[in-house]
């Protein structure tokens with residue numbers, strides 16, 4: 001019975017990129033309460049061990065061939081597919097100092113990766129008349145602060161991308177939304193200098209950094225809500 005269940009594509013799954021990152025590692029437990037999770041990492045092997053409802057797979061989202069093979073492997077096995085694009089990359093650069101390679105790297109991971117992975121799974125979502133795409137942006141990235149050229153450009157671009165996905169695919173019961181994250185004490189946060197952390201904290205109306213459980217709650221809400229589409233939801237303590 002289990003074999004038949006697997007072969008006919010009835011596995012509901014959350015595909016989580018960035019599963020080896022700070023937020024990805026912390027969020028996996030909560031996501032497993034919603035559905036099975038397929039955690040995607042690139043270079044860092046996740047610390048959390050695979051288990052019944054959790055599988056890990058390596059995939060470089062910069063590589064279109066790898067993405068195609070990955071979708072060919074998993075797409076036919078899945079019914080309800082939720083794609084959570086948590087993977088991200090940041091290089092600090094002023095406009096005048098930004099190299100072509102920094103530009104390409106950040107865009108390839110933060111924007112092109114979301115596009116390619118979504119495009120690869122959309123035909124399977126259309127076939128099932130069900131799909132959820134969640135993009136992860138950043139309050140800091142939306143602010144356009146000096147020194148954040150590539151990160152800000154990519155994180156702002158996700159909003160346009162998400163809205164186009166939403167409007168083209170809404171008739172198939174596929175939604176695409178953006179979560180704009182404030183500051184969470186993990187992952188990319190750890191590379192910030194103490195004075196920068198304090199300056200950010202001063203600007204947050206709640207005067208606290210975020211708890212990752214808030215991100216999991218929002219993903220749960222988006223997966224369960226077919227009428228929430230093309231939205232941009234801030235999770236940033238009121239910033």
Ligand SMILES: NC(=O)c1ccc[n+]([C@@H]2O[C@H](COP(=O)([O-])OP(=O)(O)OC[C@H]3O[C@@H](n4cnc5c(N)ncnc54)[C@H](OP(=O)(O)O)[C@@H]3O)[C@@H](O)[C@H]2O)c1
Nearest residue numbers: 018020021022023042043044060061087088138184187188
């Ligand atoms: N932390 C915060 O406060 C904060 C605030 C606002 C927004 N965000 C956003 O939230 C998301 C997660 O952030 P984080 O702090 O958890 O970051 P992080 O710890 O730096 O994790 C980044 C993740 O992206 C993955 N990744 C990078 N390049 C990849 C590639 N080419 N292919 C596949 N995966 C790749 C990394 O995998 P490998 O290590 O295996 O390469 C890692 O799992 C990001 O999109 C970030 O922009 C975070």
